[in-house]
Amino acid sequence: MKKETNNNIALNFNTDWKYAPAPESTDHIKLKKKYDLFINGKFVAPVKGKYFETTNPATEGKIADIAEGTKEDVDIAVKAARNAYENVWSKMPAKERAKYIYRIARMIQERAREFSVIESMDGGKAIRESRDVDVPLAASHFFYYAGWADKLEYAFPGKKPKPLGVAGQIIPWNFPMLMAAWKIAPALATGNTVVLKPAETTPLTALKLAEIFQEAGLPDGVVNIVTGAAATGAAIVNHPGIDKVAFTGSTDVGKIIQKALAGTNKKYTLELGGKAANIIFEDAPIDQAVEGIVNGIFFNQGHVCCAGSRLFVQEGVADMVIRKLKDRMETLIVGDPLDKNTDIGAINSKEQLKKIESLVQIGINEGGDYYQTSCSIPSKGYWFRPTIFSGVSQSSRIVQEEIFGPVLAIQTFRTTDEVVEKANNTAYGLSAGVWTDKGSKIFKVTSQLRAGVIWANTYNKFDPTSPFGGYKESGVGREGGLHGLSPYLKMN
Amino acid sequence: MTTASPASIREAIGSIQSPAIDQVGVEERVARFTKRSIKKDSKMLALKLALSMVDLTTLEAKDTPGKVRQLCSKAMRPHDSADVPSVAAVCVYANLVKVAKDALKGSNVKVAAVATAFPSGMTTRNIKIEETKWAVGEGADEIDMVISRGHFLRGEYAYVFDEIAEIKEACGQAHLKVILETGELNTYDNVRKASDIAMHAGADFIKTSTGKIQPAATLPVTLVMLEAIRDYYYQTGKMIGMKPAGGIATAKLAIQYLIAVRETLGAAWLNPDMFRFGASALANDLLMQIIKQKTGVYQSIDYFSKD
Known part of the structure; x- marks a missing residue:
């Protein structure tokens, strides 16, 4: 069931109505020198x-x-x-x-x-x-x-x-x-x-x-x-x-x-570390899965060990998912961490920013299909725009290595066996995500994934009662x- | 039962494959909208935009020509302040369309009429078509119809599709808003399916509710419908409008709806041609907030006309 999507039609998120800065006050905090x-x-x-x-x-x-x-x-x-x-x-x-x-x-x-x-x-x-x-x-x-x-x-x-x-x-x-x-x-x-x-x-x-x-x-x-x-x-x-x-x-x-x-x-x-597979099946709730991809990789600037940094999308919905993901990325606000409307804050350090930049350059050199949002970023400070690579393979370094930044590597798959094999084909095994409307498929797939934490139809959810750790x-x-x-x- | 629709339409129904909707995910996304902080210039712009999108509505059996004339006067000039926009439309029963049309003469405010045995839709298709034609003949610019929820819930999707298509035909030049009455559809999956059917059958707008059934419009339901509009746009390039109606009484909530539109469909939908609020009390709260933004203080509600 190939989802039709006409790529000549585009949504415009650059509206006249901007959100004015809404910074959280720092008056109430006490810090020593x-x-x-x-x-x-x-x-x-x-x-x-x-x-x-x-x-x-x-x-x-x-x-x-x-x-x-x-x-x-x-x-x-x-x-x-x-x-x-x-x-x-x-x-x-x-x-x-x-x-x-x-x-x-x-x-x-x-x-x-x-x-x-x-x-x-x-x-x-x-x-x-x-x-x-x-x-x-x-x-x-x-x-x-x-x-x-x-x-x-x-x-x-x-x-x-x-x-x-x-x-x-x-x-x-x-x-x-x-x-x-x-x-x-x-x-x-x-x-x-x-x-x-x-x-x-x-x-x-x-x-x-x-x-x-x-x-x-x-x-x-x-x-x-x-x-x-x-x-x-x-x-x-x-x-x-x-x-x-x-x-x-x-x-x-x-x-x-x-x-x-x-x-x-x-x-x-x-x-x-981790390099989690986030797997979207054709029968997934697509709009919510796109939100899950965003929460998986752009949460906390991608500085998350369990980040869903490898996305696997089933072929039939791949074009649609990537298109929706790009549209959603356009609405992400990158900037002042203290602004209540900011979705993505600053990269933690200059050192980490350099690491992200060098791995992204490697991704570009390896020939992945690279896309970055058009959002503005402040002139001072350490920032990195949300970035995705599609058309990458298991052998790409950006698929194998933990980037620890807002960078997603996207691959497509046809069968469950194929995606399970690819998902497990990594040195890591901290977390994974599975998106499907079929409960039976959730159990079938998750029981084969070698990862400590697996989310179904959600991502990056934490609770003190739930154990966390890796394979x-x-x-x-x-x-x-x-x-x-x-x-x-x-x-x- | 009326005659079966042409084969091409039947084919269209077959091609409607609504994606699954995950309730938890929808509600989480909505929570993100409600946490946006809209201040200062940004808030002022949103308040005026929302006001320009209001369909001022009175749908009571006790409505009088006098009340409708008052409403029209409010619609054209919501407040004495010069930089406040007029609202988008006045929404009434078909028997009061002429009164409204007359009162709004020379303005840009549209007249919307509810039709098709609003709010229940419990009558024959022929009567619904006749009622629609009558409302259009009285001068309605827009028709707000209700879908046959009974048929929808029985799974008779083709019936619902055909009915919308036939009402659309009866509308002629008038714009058609299709009310799904989401409060009776039980699940977001049903809301999505009904949205898809309505758009494929010819709706210019899809609308949540009649306002007579609780719950009326909610943010999650509206998000599901906006996403359906987005998918339809991706597939066909046709832009369908959205109208949440009922239960949106405060400026704060209205702004949250606008945030949902902005972040789901973007710039092209942020105008009264593509997005409306079906509401009555909302206009005064928007006005009160606009005056507050201007002057820094809240004025007594008694300074705002209740029409």
């Missing part, structure tokens, strides 16, 4: 006295100086965490631990607006997303895991779950606040203490979270935040006082960590839900 390390319940200067800048990727302007934690600082932080673990946190009745976690969740909700604005300033993501997704979800993770704190024996019947000790946690720059919540909430609920390193380009919301820990009266040393870059992360991974490593980030770094941990007693979870080079272990408890526990 300089942030120290958060160790043992206090903000303390780094031993070596070094600081680096965190900037706003939408303006390239400096926001604050951030302490650069070294081996020495990590050592102090791990000792503080150990002390808090042995003398306070592991001794405290579980229901008391839960009260702290609930309190943190409530305080995040109370200050949601402030956190959303800071998240958008520091990381470049659209306020619509930080306000509606990141911050509310971060609060829900604390709420959810608070509930488990005194019910661990029911979570694992017949076993006696015990905490591991000190967890070293390293989080990425794409969802700074949400990833901090993903890591800290289950660690605290299971009775562990934490040394967390936020990404160097987005440390602010984690440091603001430290202020909440202080206000919530969380005992000193239970959560320590050591800011810095790769060397700081390595110091955490390699510190002998760490019992468990939780890392979210690139597959390359994940492999380095896995090597470093080989032969040690440290438990670990790695949540790494193959997309990682080890699961976070979220009941499954997210066990990496922080030993069972006797």
Whole structure:
């Protein structure tokens, strides 16, 4: 059933009626000029006295100086965490631990607006997303895991779950606040203490979270935040006082960590890259699937490990889907992350922008059919227009490699077997999407896909009750839900 | 039953393959429209645009020539302020078309008449055709017909198609708006199918509701219809208009509808030839907001004429 579409007819989205700027106010936020390390319940200067800048990727302007934690600082932080673990946190009745976690969740909700604005300033993501997704979800993770704190024996019947000790946690720059919540909430609920390193380009919301820990009266040393870059992360991974490593980030770094941990007693979870297949069958709800493609690849500027970056469309509807996708892309607003109408914010860093640009150039050189929206972008800051490549093949580098930007590679397929084979033909296996109006087809296809998270007739939906994690080079272990408890526990 | 339609029309019905509609996805997309923030100049433009798209409507058995004349006066000059546009049309029962036509003489405001045993459509096809011809003869520029929901829900799509095609023929030069009465169609899949049938059968506009059944117009239903219009345009190059009617009483909601139009169909549909609001209370709220934008303060509702 080939869907007819006449390509001489075009819609014009360049209307006289423009949306006037609607920037979210920044008057209500409180930021310091300089942030120290958060160790043992206090903000303390780094031993070596070094600081680096965190900037706003939408303006390239400096926001604050951030302490650069070294081996020495990590050592102090791990000792503080150990002390808090042995003398306070592991001794405290579980229901008391839960009260702290609930309190943190409530305080995040109370200050949601402030956190959303800071998240958008520091990381470049659209306020619509930080306000509606990141911050509310971060609060829900604390709420959810608070509930488990005194019910661990029911979570694992017949076993006696015990905490591991000190967890070293390293989080990425794409969802700074949400990833901090993903890591800290289950660690605290299971009775562990934490040394967390936020990404160097987005440390602010984690440091603001430290202020909440202080206000919530969380005992000193239970959560320590050591800011810095790769060397700081390595110091955490390699510190002998760490019992468990939780890392979210690139597959390359994940492999380095896995090597470093080989032969040690440290438990670990790695949540790494992805190159997800988003599969549109002919019988799919087409207009909603197009929206799903947009949410899959353009959500958070495509800085999403589970982004639907490989689109597979069944032949009969391919022309129609691509045409509709292009029309929809024309209505996406790229610009000031703090504007409430912005759909796509700034690329997180200059480095990431260069990486996206170089991979897109490779895609063009490989001969893919390239299309980019005509939207205007600000002159300052790091930006990339929503981009699609059709007519690419499995051997194209833009089909194989994670771009981590708003760039979609489109292929067509005829049969279910063919698309399953292509979808699985990747080193990654984090997520996938399937679009069809037939329930039976959903089950048939999803059971053959080797991916940790699979969405049917939707994409990029997250919930604290649902486990998340990858197959193959997309990682080890699961976070979220009941499954997210066990990496922080030993069972006797 | 009237005579069967020509083979070519039968063929057309066969080619209508409405895509599946996912309810959750439609409602999520609508949520994005409602989160757009429209301020300042952008808001002023939208308010005036919305006002120019209103079909001022009175469809009550107790309607009088006097009431219709008042409505027409409001339609031509909604407010004493010079830069406020007139509305698009006045919508009445066919027996009051002449009164309206007379009152609107010399203006650009159109007269729309509801026909085909509005609002239920529960009569024979011949009577519907006769009523349509009568309304057109009285001077109606536009005919708002209702589809036979009973036949549609029984799956008798060809009956619905033929009826629309025959009413279209009876309209002559008058524009035909086809009311789907989405509040009785139960699913978005049905709304989509009815939209496709109406467009293929000759509708110039598709319209959500009579205003007599709840729910009347909603944003998700309107989005489904706008997407049907888009697909029809992609296939044929023909531009079909859209009219949500009933339940749109506030300027804020009207602007959300305009956002849906802007982001689904674009510039060519953002005018009264292609998009209308079937409403009565909406005009005054739009006026109130326009004055508020100009002066910075809300005026008492008593300063706006209720016609």
